[in-house]
Amino acid sequence: MRPVWIVDDDQSIRWVLEKALSKQQVPCRVFPDAQSAMLALNDDRPQVLVSDIRMPGDSGLDLLEQVKQRCPEIPVIVMTAYSDLDSAVSAFQGGAYEYLPKPFDVDAAVSLIRRACSDDTEIAGAAGAAAGETVPELLGQAPVMQDVFRAIGRLSQSSATVLITGESGTGKELVARALHRHSPRAKMAFVALNTAAIPRDLLESELFGHERGSFTGAQSTRRGRFEQAEGGTLFLDEIGDMPLDLQTRLLRVLSDGHYYRVGGHSPLKADVRVIAATHQDLEARVRAGQFREDLFHRLNVIRLRLPPLRERREDIPLLVRHFLQKSAQDLKVETKQLSPQAMSAVSLMALPGNVRQLENLCHWLTVMAPSQVVRAEDLPEEVRQPSEGPGRVQTDDTVPAMAAPTAAPEPLARSEAGVLAWQELLRQEVARALAANSPAPEEGRMHAWAKEFEAAVLGVALKHTRGRRIEAAQLLGIGRNTMTRKIAELRLEGGD
Numbered sequence: 310m311r312p313v314w315i316v317d318d319d320q321s322i323r324w325v326l327e328k329a330l331s332k333q334q335v336p337c338r339v340f341p342d343a344q345s346a347m348l349a350l351n352d353d354r355p356q357v358l359v360s361d362i363r364m365p366g367d368s369g370l371d372l373l374e375q376v377k378q379r380c381p382e383i384p385v386i387v388m389t390a391y392s393d394l395d396s397a398v399s400a401f402q403g404g405a406y407e408y409l410p411k412p413f414d415v416d417a418a419v420s421l422i423r424r425a426c427s428d429d430t431e432i433a434g435a436a437g438a439a440a441g442e443t444v445p446e447l448l449g450q451a452p453v454m455q456d457v458f459r460a461i462g463r464l465s466q467s468s469a470t471v472l473i474t475g476e477s478g479t480g481k482e483l484v485a486r487a488l489h490r491h492s493p494r495a496k497m498a499f500v501a502l503n504t505a506a507i508p509r510d511l512l513e514s515e516l517f518g519h520e521r522g523s524f525t526g527a528q529s530t531r532r533g534r535f536e537q538a539e540g541g542t543l544f545l546d547e548i549g550d551m552p553l554d555l556q557t558r559l560l561r562v563l564s565d566g567h568y569y570r571v572g573g574h575s576p577l578k579a580d581v582r583v584i585a586a587t588h589q590d591l592e593a594r595v596r597a598g599q600f601r602e603d604l605f606h607r608l609n610v611i612r613l614r615l616p617p618l619r620e621r622r623e624d625i626p627l628l629v630r631h632f633l634q635k636s637a638q639d640l641k642v643e644t645k646q647l648s649p650q651a652m653s654a655v656s657l658m659a660l661p662g663n664v665r666q667l668e669n670l671c672h673w674l675t676v677m678a679p680s681q682v683v684r685a686e687d688l689p690e691e692v693r694q695p696s697e698g699p700g701r702v703q704t705d706d707t708v709p710a711m712a713a714p715t716a717a718p719e720p721l722a723r724s725e726a727g728v729l730a731w732q733e734l735l736r737q738e739v740a741r742a743l744a745a746n747s748p749a750p751e752e753g754r755m756h757a758w759a760k761e762f763e764a765a766v767l768g769v770a771l772k773h774t775r776g777r778r779i780e781a782a783q784l785l786g787i788g789r790n791t792m793t794r795k796i797a798e799l800r801l802e803g804g805d
Contacts, residue, residue, distance in 0.1 A: 523572020
């Protein structure tokens, strides 16, 4: 391990930190000013640099700038007795790992330095793995996403109308763009219109255009979205919110391929592929008289359902890495990584906003997380201690607790992520059962617990695949015959 460098004109600060780090077996090197540290960078480099801001000569911010130019991977912790906003902002803008106001708790400072040392090692290991990776237009390894990819592939030579359904934030427009990009119309325009975002009075003009003088303010002829998308694809998002009178006009275009501009008298021919999307249940809106049944059938030629993120949780780590990389590129900073505990917490959070919410979280972490390796304690409060809500993993999706003794149980421990970890639950159950010295099952405790564990894992896998055994076996990495035998042995025929 390379030494930690301490740069401060205050000898007492250098002495205290050097002694505290030595007790922790962390090698240390001290400098009285920024100039001497800059000279030492010509021959050596630290594991972590801890520097005061205000010193005679060059400031700590000047040193920070030099270090980030020459060795951008080195974590730099800045200290100052002047805890003002400008200093903090300047430090973080310069790429500081953390901002430590004086006076500080020595143990907390040492803990921060040790964390920066470990983060530096993790970043070096992760950098090589991320290099050279190519990012596809749509991400997903879950079986439900593979079904979507297969459908896009089958539609690649088609111009059929497609209806995309799914909750808000699942990526419906991304799928629409992929359908266009892999279609015979790919060289022509892709035009998107959110029908819920346009005022009712303007929506007709937006869709079909208008003639000059057709209404107050129409000072010139305007091409609508159908004309703009000529030869290409028109994506109508939130189609379920379209007013009924405009549904009639849209139906006419889909039926005979002709339409009129607002105030126009000459029919225009539409050569456009229509892809519609909605988060609503259109069948229910048809039954309620809020959506035309004939238009629904015109749109529902090919239907693609995008799964919510809670149905494809195995894709969350892949998406997190992608969004962290994307945010880093947008902000021109280094890409952050999540520790295993932080990734576990994110994978278990509710995410009712689906992929869009996950992307926003990754952008927040890129801006707000103090270090390059994001720990569980760096996550927002709602991630570290999630509340019950739509999309939360329910108790029937976790390993069920085994029979507890009659004694009152102790409070359940929480993992670093703030979420009950199944490993910790299992340890506590075993400890309680052994401490209670309750009669062991005839087959033995170990065998009984192993059966309960297998039953829980297989049951959840079968529920995830809706009873498809081969698919569940593939997800678990076991053979089909093993899956069949275990289902019979554990009596899972009737359900989970």
